[in-house]
Amino acid sequence: MQQLLVRRLPPKVHYAWVAIAVVFLVMLVTAGMRSTPSGMMQAMEHDLGWSRATISAALSINLALFGLTGPFAAAAMQRFGIRPTVLTALLILAGSIGLSSLMTAKWQMLLIWGVVVGLGTGVTAMTLGATVVSRWFSARRGLAMGLLTASSATGQLLFLPVLAAVVEHHGWRPVVLIVAAAATLVLIPVALLLPEQPENVGARKFGEAADAPLAPATRAGNPIAVAFNALKEAAKVRDFWLLFFSFFVCGASTNGYIGTHFIAMCGDHGLNEVQGASILATMGALDLVGTTASGWLSDRFNARVLLFWYYGLRGLALMFLPWAFGIEYFGLPVFALFYGLDWIATVPPTVRLTTDIFGSQKAPIVFGWIVAGHQLGAAFAALGAGLLRSSLGNYTLATMISGGLCVISALVVLRIYRQPALATA
Known part of the structure; x- marks a missing residue:
């Protein structure tokens, strides 16, 4: 099937873009899986009698394992x-x-949506994107990573309003069957159209000269040992910890807080699940534009400066959010515009800096550890915001903490410097 498609592609279309399209679809469905619990939270509270803190605990485990799986997935x-x-x-x-769909007990929620889904989606998300971009692209890496990262926005845009409507009319159980069916369907293009590397379809990396020597095929050793060795080496580099911290804040302020709690937050202000999901989906549509543009910009401008603006503007948008609900006509639209364009625009410049510092060979695994920081931040925010909401009755303090961390991160990223001596081709 791959060779047939290669022969049918126009001469100017590199197969790397087919690989990107397949991985985009995988990451899109992964985003749908990851956004599903936020749309089901209120329905599960009413149907099963579980508190929001209990559900947040399962999602916190999910978010932590999602990140911790990344480096081992890259090594695998x-x-x-x-x-x-x-x-x-x-x-x-x-x-x-x-x-x-058969869940009746809390431990089942913790096991399935906490442990299993957390581990599984850790394989099919950002680390997968970084690995494919590193393997298939010599040029336009920022644009390719921006497109893949934007799949999260597209997943929200496609899944959230539909799933919220299903929850509103039929409850939460049919929703999980729809998501399971989507995960099954995406197996087909992966099996048929995703080669391991350009050489499998008689191509070089995109942007690589036709007479460039082929990179020798290598197989890593034990994935666990490879992942920990990469961490041991990266941990000696200050820039790794600066990237780790900034991505911790990124995860706390996106997946962990807004991605998990925004629909429930809207419910506190009199908006139903469909209305909340529609606003979240709108932010996803804006992020599709913002993250793709971020990839384009990352190929052309200083990645540290881009990250400064992204974190700073996100922090200001979050600090505005508590007042946005009280401004009748344009409060939430203004928040959605600024936050949506910035949602995960941080990924392409972070990948670029990781590759610049550690080289294309090691970058996917090191980036996997940086993603672990992202998801530990997400887990921290998902659980912390749930606990604050349960104890205070609102999300205001959690929102201000999230915004403040973003402002601090905007200053931290300016201290990241390239270290060419560590880079390897």
Whole structure:
């Protein structure tokens, strides 16, 4: 199938863009899986009698494991191949999410949506994107990573309003069956159209000269050892910790807080699930534009300066949010505009800095550890915001903490410097 498609592609279309399209679809469905619990939170509270803090605990486990899986997933892709690793993860996700429609006990929520879905989606998200971009692209890496990162926005745009409507009319259980079916369907393009590397379809990396020597095929050793060795080396570099902290804040202020709690927050202000999901989906549509543009900008401008503006503007938008609900006509639209354009625009410049510092060979695994920081921040915010909401009755303090951390991060990223001596091709 891959060779047939290669022959049918126009001469000017590189197969790298087909690989990007397949991975975009995988990451889109992953985003749908990850956004599902936020749309089900209120329905599960009413149906099962669970508190918001209990559900937030499961999502916190999910977010933490999602990140911690990243470096091991990248190492597994080097050892076993991208396609077998992704297919295995998708099969596990489809089965476990389908089974969650039968949940009746809290431990089942913790096991399925906390542990299994957290581990599975850790394989099929940002680390997968960084690995594919590193393997297929010599030029336009920022644009390619921006497109893949934007898949999260597209996933929200497609899934959230539909799933929220299903929740409103039929409850939360049919929702998980829809998501499980989507995970099953995406197995087909991965199996048929995703080669391991350009050489498998007779191509060079995109942007690489036709007479460039082929990189020798290598297989990494034990994925666990490879991942920890990469962490041991990266931990000696100050820039790694600056990137780790900034991405911790990124995760806390996006997936962990807004991604998990925004629909429930809207409910506190008299908006139903569909209305809250529609605003979140609108932010997703804006992020599709913002993150793609961020990838384009990352190929052309100083990545540290871009990150300064992204974190700073996000912090200001979050600090405005508590007042946005009280401004009748344009409060939430203004927040959605600024926050949506900035949602995960931080990913392309962060990947670029990681590659500049550690080299294209090591960057996917090191970036996996930086993603772990992202998701630890998300877990911190998902649980912390749930606890603050349960104890205070509102999200105001959680919102201001999140915005303040973003402003601090905007200053921290300016201290990240390239270290060419560490880079390897």
